[in-house]
Amino acid sequence: MSVQILDNNAYAALPEDMFVIGIDESHAEDIPRPSTTYWHDVWQRFRRDRLAVIGLVVIVIMTLMCIIIPMVSPYTYDGSDYMNMNAGPSLQHPCGTDQLGRDQFIRIMYGARISLTIGFVAAAINFLIGVLYGGLSGYLGGRVDMVMMRIVDILSSLPSLLYIVLIMLIFGSNMGSVILALCFTSWIGTARVVRSEVMHLKHSEYVLAGRLAGANTWHLLIQHLIPNAMGPIIVSTAFLIPGAIFSEAFLSFLGIGIQAPRASWGSLANAAIPVMQMYPHLMLFPVIAICVTMFSFNFIGDGLRDALDPRLKK
Amino acid sequence: MDQPLIEVKSLQMYFPVGNNIFGRRKQLKAVDGVSFDLYPAETFGLVGESGCGKTTVGRALVRLYRPTGGRIIYRGTDITDLDEKAVQPYRSKMQMIFQDPYASLNPRMTVSSIIAEPMALQQVPQADIDARVRELVAQVGLKQDHLNRYPHEFSGGQRQRIGIARALAMRPEFVVCDEPISALDVSIQAQVINMLEELQAQMGMTYLFVSHDLSMVRHISHRVGVMYLGHMVELAEVEELYSNMQHPYTQALMSAVPIADPDLAAQTRRIVLQGDVPQPIDPPPGCPFASRCRYCKPVCREAMPDMREISPGHFLACHL
Ligand SMILES: Nc1ncnc2c1ncn2[C@@H]1O[C@H](COP(=O)(O)OP(=O)(O)OP(=O)(O)O)[C@@H](O)[C@H]1O
Numbered sequence: 082m083s084v085q086i087l088d089n090n091a092y093a094a095l096p097e098d099m100f101v102i103g104i105d106e107s108h109a110e111d112i113p114r115p116s117t118t119y120w121h122d123v124w125q126r127f128r129r130d131r132l133a134v135i136g137l138v139v140i141v142i143m144t145l146m147c148i149i150i151p152m153v154s155p156y157t158y159d160g161s162d163y164m165n166m167n168a169g170p171s172l173q174h175p176c177g178t179d180q181l182g183r184d185q186f187i188r189i190m191y192g193a194r195i196s197l198t199i200g201f202v203a204a205a206i207n208f209l210i211g212v213l214y215g216g217l218s219g220y221l222g223g224r225v226d227m228v229m230m231r232i233v234d235i236l237s238s239l240p241s242l243l244y245i246v247l248i249m250l251i252f253g254s255n256m257g258s259v260i261l262a263l264c265f266t267s268w269i270g271t272a273r274v275v276r277s278e279v280m281h282l283k284h285s286e287y288v289l290a291g292r293l294a295g296a297n298t299w300h301l302l303i304q305h306l307i308p309n310a311m312g313p314i315i316v317s318t319a320f321l322i323p324g325a326i327f328s329e330a331f332l333s334f335l336g337i338g339i340q341a342p343r344a345s346w347g348s349l350a351n352a353a354i355p356v357m358q359m360y361p362h363l364m365l366f367p368v369i370a371i372c373v374t375m376f377s378f379n380f381i382g383d384g385l386r387d388a389l390d391p392r393l394k395k
Numbered sequence: 396m397d398q399p400l401i402e403v404k405s406l407q408m409y410f411p412v413g414n415n416i417f418g419r420r421k422q423l424k425a426v427d428g429v430s431f432d433l434y435p436a437e438t439f440g441l442v443g444e445s446g447c448g449k450t451t452v453g454r455a456l457v458r459l460y461r462p463t464g465g466r467i468i469y470r471g472t473d474i475t476d477l478d479e480k481a482v483q484p485y486r487s488k489m490q491m492i493f494q495d496p497y498a499s500l501n502p503r504m505t506v507s508s509i510i511a512e513p514m515a516l517q518q519v520p521q522a523d524i525d526a527r528v529r530e531l532v533a534q535v536g537l538k539q540d541h542l543n544r545y546p547h548e549f550s551g552g553q554r555q556r557i558g559i560a561r562a563l564a565m566r567p568e569f570v571v572c573d574e575p576i577s578a579l580d581v582s583i584q585a586q587v588i589n590m591l592e593e594l595q596a597q598m599g600m601t602y603l604f605v606s607h608d609l610s611m612v613r614h615i616s617h618r619v620g621v622m623y624l625g626h627m628v629e630l631a632e633v634e635e636l637y638s639n640m641q642h643p644y645t646q647a648l649m650s651a652v653p654i655a656d657p658d659l660a661a662q663t664r665r666i667v668l669q670g671d672v673p674q675p676i677d678p679p680p681g682c683p684f685a686s687r688c689r690y691c692k693p694v695c696r697e698a699m700p701d702m703r704e705i706s707p708g709h710f711l712a713c714h715l
């Protein structure tokens with residue numbers, strides 16, 4: 082550097098303007114690279130993951146189908162075709178019909194509505210509660226954090242089947258109570274992820290700068306902490322969706338979830354048990370639907386994890 | 396001299412460290428009894444080894460930390476114990492330029508929203524914010540078309556300029572420059588320093604300039620304080636300090652500055668410090684520098700030397 086210190090006498094002999102260092106400030110610090118945002122980069126990485134893209138396409142198609150097909154189909158989930166009972170797959174009934182002559186395909190589509198709704202709603206609720214709870218706990222720290230985390234520890238040590246059955250008994254077997262039961266503790270994982278991210282981020286200099294700028298806790302969380310913790314939050318939420326869908330199918334399969342005549346993939350599979358040997362298609366198609374959905378969501382989750390946090394990639 | 400802008404009186408900042416469930420809770424004495432005054436429009440340099448508490452002093456002054464002891468008087472008002480809300484009116488007059496230009500800008504915000512944030516939070520009308528952001532960007536030598544970009548697209552020097560624009564947004568009276576150039580290339584360092592000096596000339600701000608770089612501190616500061624292990628050991632006007640340094644630690648620190656002239660360099664002897672830096676956790680009594688001091692006397696290990704004025708404006712904490 083040109084501002085070198087000589088001994089004091091030499092320094093005093095130097096003119097003051099020697100220290101305005103002659104650098105051409107106009108030399109353009111131009112930015113050659115096109116402006117890319119974080120989310121743009123994430124999408125580029127996600128796109129390269131073939132399985133994740135296939136998963137995404139499958140889920141989009143399934144979502145569109147379960148919205149549109151029940152609107153245009155001649156069949157309803159509880160309408161019987163008494164000419165064709167227990168029929169195998171045909172042009173008229175692509176997945177066959179059940180014991181009461183109900184079109185299995187349309188019932189699977191209604192099941193998809195339930196499964197996807199539960200998956201997305203449960204994920205959204207978990208996201209909201211988990212982010213707020215974990216964010217506050219991590220940011221406030223100290224004693225507040227201690228108490229909030231002990232509460233979470235107690236909640237997560239409750240046996241899940243116990244409170245799920247209780248909730249279903251109290252609120253009845255409908256979609257709302259299934260969602261309530263599934264969300265009761267599953268936000269805890271998200272909350273823990275958010276908490277540890279926030280504890281780490283809250284010491285960043287940009288958060289200090291935010292405090293100097295006059296930001297309150299709420300602004301710091303919304304503007305600085307949560308957006309920067311978004312990667313892990315999204316990944317943990319993405320893996321919650323298949324979990325919620327599977328739990329609903331499982332509960333309905335056990336007969337404590339969605340009840341007939343409403344169709345859920347779990348209750349369709351349950352209804353197929355007694356006749357499984359004679360009419361295997363009644364079991365086959367709901368199970369395929371469950372498997373395809375689970376795989377797709379898990380592939381999406383893996384792809385998102387790799388895209389959002391390249392460091393985690395194996 | 397005028398009224399001081401900020402008076403710092405035996406500032407203490409202890410951090411709790413280690414296990415707090417079993418056993419005694421230990422304290423890390425990052426800053427332990429530091430006193431000095433800052434006058435309007437002056438640059439006060441703060442030098443010392445890594446870990447001696449320079450950043451902690453800076454952050455405590457702008458009340459990012461709540462000091463565990465001592466007083467901070469801002470224009471006659473004691474702001475030491477004000478809570479986050481009450482301190483805000485003072486804090487918008489105090490800003491900070493951070494050490495690490497990569498960590499001090501939120502990567503998810505555009506340059507314009509980073510610079511505008513302090514104004515948006517103080518309810519400045521949007522039209523005024525836009526105008527001020529443009530003005531600031533020009534002042535720190537960035538281009539208007541940089542405004543909608545994200546921090547990762549900029550070089551370290553440009554990021555530091557963004558950080559400076561943010562610090563200046565509310566027209567502060569006092570800016571803590573926490574090693575604003577240590578992460579930058581040498582040529583960029585000069586640009587940033589020149590810019591800080593120009594801005595000070597235009598706006599009459601007071602700087603607390605923290606740095607390792609003794610030649611830069613000499614260049615930019617009016618007065619300099621030397622810190623060692625949480626204590627201020629020597630404080631004087633810049634020329635007085637650089638020509639008539641008294642504290643053995645200051646002498647060791649200065650002798651480590653590389654000298655451009657080879658003849659001069661041959662004449663000067665480097666003082667190499669012996670011994671380890673003690674931890675600021677439960678430090679021994681006495682002078683903090685005793686364990687490494689060449690002139691250490693028995694009294695140095697027993698009593699903490701007081702800060703005394705050895706000549707007008709030149710303060711020294713040493714038994715010698
Ligand atoms: N928030 C904190 N909690 C606990 N200890 C801290 C905290 N901040 C700083 N310290 C400790 O206080 C001491 C002084 O740190 P500080 O960052 O002020 O030093 P510094 O002089 O700025 O060093 P550098 O030149 O490396 O930036 C160090 O030992 C550090 O580990």
Ligand SMILES: [Mg+2]
Pocket residue numbers: 449450451494573574
């Ligand atoms: Mg520091």
